[in-house]
Amino acid sequence: MGAERIKTICLVGQPNAGKSTLFNVLSDIKSSTSNFAGTSVKVMESKINIYGETIRLIDLPGTYSLNYTDIAEKVTFDYLLKEKVDLVINVVDASILSRSLELTQEIIEMGIPMVVALNMTDEAESIGLEINNGKLEELLNVKVVPTTAIFGKGVRNLIEVAYYEMQKTDLKSNTFKFTAHIEDVINVIENDITAKGYFPNINPRFIAIKCIENPSIIQKTNSNLDTDVYDDLRKKIEAEHHKQCFETISYERHHISMSLSEKIAKQTKKERGPFSRKLDNYLLDPIFGYVALILFFAVMFFVIFYVGSTITGILDPLAADVIASYQSLRGVNMLLFLTVDGLFQGIVGAVGIVMPYFVPLILMMSFFEETGYIARVAFLVDGVFNKIGLNGKSVAAFIMGIGCNIPAIYATRILESHRDRVISAILIPFVPCSARVSVIFALTAAFAGPLWAVIVFLFVILVIAINGKVLARFLKKPTSMVLEIPELRRPSIKVSLGKTYFKLMDFMREAAPYLIIGSIVLAYIEYLNVAKYLDYVFYPVVHTLLDLPSQLGSTLIFGFLRKELILVMASQAMGVATIADLPLTTNQIIVFIIFVTLYFPCITTFFVLVKEFGYKVAFGSAGLSIVVATIGALLFRIYFEIVGIIV
Amino acid sequence: METILSIKKNIEFKILKINSDDSIKQKLFNMGVHPNDKYIKTMGKGPVVIKNISHNSTQIALGSDLASLIAIEIV
Numbered sequence: 001m002g003a004e005r006i007k008t009i010c011l012v013g014q015p016n017a018g019k020s021t022l023f024n025v026l027s028d029i030k031s032s033t034s035n036f037a038g039t040s041v042k043v044m045e046s047k048i049n050i051y052g053e054t055i056r057l058i059d060l061p062g063t064y065s066l067n068y069t070d071i072a073e074k075v076t077f078d079y080l081l082k083e084k085v086d087l088v089i090n091v092v093d094a095s096i097l098s099r100s101l102e103l104t105q106e107i108i109e110m111g112i113p114m115v116v117a118l119n120m121t122d123e124a125e126s127i128g129l130e131i132n133n134g135k136l137e138e139l140l141n142v143k144v145v146p147t148t149a150i151f152g153k154g155v156r157n158l159i160e161v162a163y164y165e166m167q168k169t170d171l172k173s174n175t176f177k178f179t180a181h182i183e184d185v186i187n188v189i190e191n192d193i194t195a196k197g198y199f200p201n202i203n204p205r206f207i208a209i210k211c212i213e214n215p216s217i218i219q220k221t222n223s224n225l226d227t228d229v230y231d232d233l234r235k236k237i238e239a240e241h242h243k244q245c246f247e248t249i250s251y252e253r254h255h256i257s258m259s260l261s262e263k264i265a266k267q268t269k270k271e272r273g274p275f276s277r278k279l280d281n282y283l284l285d286p287i288f289g290y291v292a293l294i295l296f297f298a299v300m301f302f303v304i305f306y307v308g309s310t311i312t313g314i315l316d317p318l319a320a321d322v323i324a325s326y327q328s329l330r331g332v333n334m335l336l337f338l339t340v341d342g343l344f345q346g347i348v349g350a351v352g353i354v355m356p357y358f359v360p361l362i363l364m365m366s367f368f369e370e371t372g373y374i375a376r377v378a379f380l381v382d383g384v385f386n387k388i389g390l391n392g393k394s395v396a397a398f399i400m401g402i403g404c405n406i407p408a409i410y411a412t413r414i415l416e417s418h419r420d421r422v423i424s425a426i427l428i429p430f431v432p433c434s435a436r437v438s439v440i441f442a443l444t445a446a447f448a449g450p451l452w453a454v455i456v457f458l459f460v461i462l463v464i465a466i467n468g469k470v471l472a473r474f475l476k477k478p479t480s481m482v483l484e485i486p487e488l489r490r491p492s493i494k495v496s497l498g499k500t501y502f503k504l505m506d507f508m509r510e511a512a513p514y515l516i517i518g519s520i521v522l523a524y525i526e527y528l529n530v531a532k533y534l535d536y537v538f539y540p541v542v543h544t545l546l547d548l549p550s551q552l553g554s555t556l557i558f559g560f561l562r563k564e565l566i567l568v569m570a571s572q573a574m575g576v577a578t579i580a581d582l583p584l585t586t587n588q589i590i591v592f593i594i595f596v597t598l599y600f601p602c603i604t605t606f607f608v609l610v611k612e613f614g615y616k617v618a619f620g621s622a623g624l625s626i627v628v629a630t631i632g633a634l635l636f637r638i639y640f641e642i643v644g645i646i647v
Numbered sequence: 648m649e650t651i652l653s654i655k656k657n658i659e660f661k662i663l664k665i666n667s668d669d670s671i672k673q674k675l676f677n678m679g680v681h682p683n684d685k686y687i688k689t690m691g692k693g694p695v696v697i698k699n700i701s702h703n704s705t706q707i708a709l710g711s712d713l714a715s716l717i718a719i720e721i722v
Contacts, residue, residue, distance in 0.1 A: 016705075065676075069670060069673055069674040096703050096704050098679070098703065098704070099679035099702075127703065129703060244669070246673060246676070247672070250673075250676040254676070254681050258702060261702060280690075284689075284690045378708070379691075382708070382710055391710055392694065392708070392710070416670065416674060480671065480709065480710035480711075480713035481708060481710035482674050482708075482709060483707070484705050484706075485707065486705055
């Protein structure tokens with residue numbers, strides 16, 4: 001007898017409806033959440049236990065409709081069509097009920113058993129929207145559970161109801177009918193599909209409707225189904241409505257949603273509280289908006305810089321004392337000394353150099369994401385991004401890149417055009433991730449001061465702009481921006497601290513071992529004199545072109561793995577206790593920072609680029625970054641030779 | 648003919664026709680932007696922001712190229 005199949009519950013909803021927050025509450029896994037459409041672009045999975053039964057819980061990327069228009073939405077469509085789903089929890093943003101119910105109708109059309117999580121009920125109440133849950137249940141003939149996922153309110157009830165509903169075998173939601181002659185066409189196609197036996201797990205009505213409104217997505221999912229045979233039926237609808245089928249169906253679905261919404265929701269007071277709207281007037285204003293944007297980044301920059309450098313300053317003497325304490329081992333047992341030294345240098349690198357900058361950065365980024373401000377930035381910079389061949393929507397991916405380039409590459413899935421995705425993906429590795437931000441801050445704090453950190457960041461922005469402009473010359477015009485501006489929300493301290501904690505744990509799990517093992521490996525290869533061969537490889541660039549000590553060459557190899565390694569490796573390779581003791585001039589440090597910031601994305605980013613875009617784009621991006629890093633660093637070297645030594 | 652781009656901020660309007668390509672039109676429909684609904688332009692001379700006032704909704708930002716392709720009638 002085979003093992004019993006684990007049942008699957010999927011969270012499906014429009015972007016920003018709170019699916020990922022709900023998923024986080026229900027599972028032990030922490031998926032990325034933010035107040036920006038399309039943050040979750042991958043399928044997240046967790047096993048949860050309900051009444052002793054293990055259930056697979058799936059968080060699907062947010063989708064406005066099952067007529068997908070970008071890759072993230074396609075992931076959801078494909079999953080629902082191809083996988084065996086036992087129940088869908090349709091997460092609905094109660095504050096924008098009418099629009100949300102359009103997707104609800106499509107899920108009903110699929111025929112998968114469903115429960116509605118009427119989320120953000122607190123927000124609906126705050127704008128004076130009174131929703132009659134019982135009436136909604138009656139009209140949809142599905143269970144409706146009010147929730148406020150961010151506070152965990154109603155979540156337990158939701159999962160119990162979902163579990164109970166999943167046990168039923170006779171669940172049947174109400175079907176919403178289109179105009180009679182459209183229904184006639186749906187029936188004809190539905191019968192044909194049923195006879196041919198396509199999509200056995202999905203209600204043939206759903207496939208029939210899609211064959212009318214969007215046949216290409218059905219054709220792409222199952223090429224055996226020739227949707228062209230329904231062309232005459234589609235033409236008949238088009239002739240009757242004087243518009244294309246997708247417009248007609250969409251219009252009718254919209255009309256049904258409006259009508260449902262009118263029956264169940266009542267506006268008891270006028271509009272949203274004035275504060276967020278008033279604030280928006282400033283944040284989206286072409287002048288005040290930019291002032292706020294610059295102020296925001298300036299504050300973020302200086303907080304990270306000063307918090308980081310203060311903590312590093314406190315830890316540096318302690319580290320030097322500990323390093324001095326085991327120097328006697330050198331004469332006793334060299335192997336033991338190298339191991340202890342490598343281990344300790346790695347720990348110092350992780351705790352003393354990287355974390356002081358990493359933690360404030362990710363904490364501030366978490367606050368930033370929760371507020372919904374990213375969408376405002378996207379709106380503001382749309383014009384500027386148009387000039388470099390992209391539209392403002394790409395900005396979300398770039399901002400995410402400050403935390404880590406990997407989710408940023410995935411986030412390009414929210415872009416509708418492949419062209420915009422490719423350009424963004426090639427440019428994102430130039431965005432300094434938290435590792436490179438730590439390198440920039442730690443080295444400038446030790447040698448050059450905050451002004452040089454500002455100059456490095458401005459130079460990186462210039463590099464991205466020039467490369468975008470050049471890439472855009474080879475590719476056609478950017479697509480126009482269509483972007484949801486979610487309501488501004490006060491960030492939850494608990495959620496932001498939680499996200500920071502989990503990202504810190506990720507760092508400790510993934511990056512810290514690299515730092516410690518890498519440090520030990522470097523100690524051995526230095527001792528065995530292997531490093532000099534690696535240094536030879538980089539000699540033409542590192543020494544000849546950039547006038548840096550050749551010993552830094554081998555550290556760049558470790559930078560391929562994780563950019564934070566550079567910090568540990570540099571001091572180790574140069575035989576000094578702390579980075580502040582590096583025998584480099586300030587000019588050389590700046591040249592080194594520029595090269596390290598721009599050259600080659602880390603190995604994981606490289607493989608994500610391969611996975612998402614193929615080898616051509618990944619190698620193109622890596623090659624471009626090495627060339628740009630060399631040219632950029634060389635320009636600084638030439639500049640310093642002209643103006644002389646700055647310190 | 649007036650478009651979303653051509654009108655001033657805080658003007659209420661009804662969408663008559665979306666003259667973009669089908670994929671963008673589909674995206675707009677998916678995001679709840681439909682002909683015949685009433686909107687208000689809340690921001691912008693370059694990219695613009697509109698809000699549906701026929702029912703509760705979030706704001707939608709549109710690039711200026713697209714805003715110039717959406718024919719409207721002031722209400």
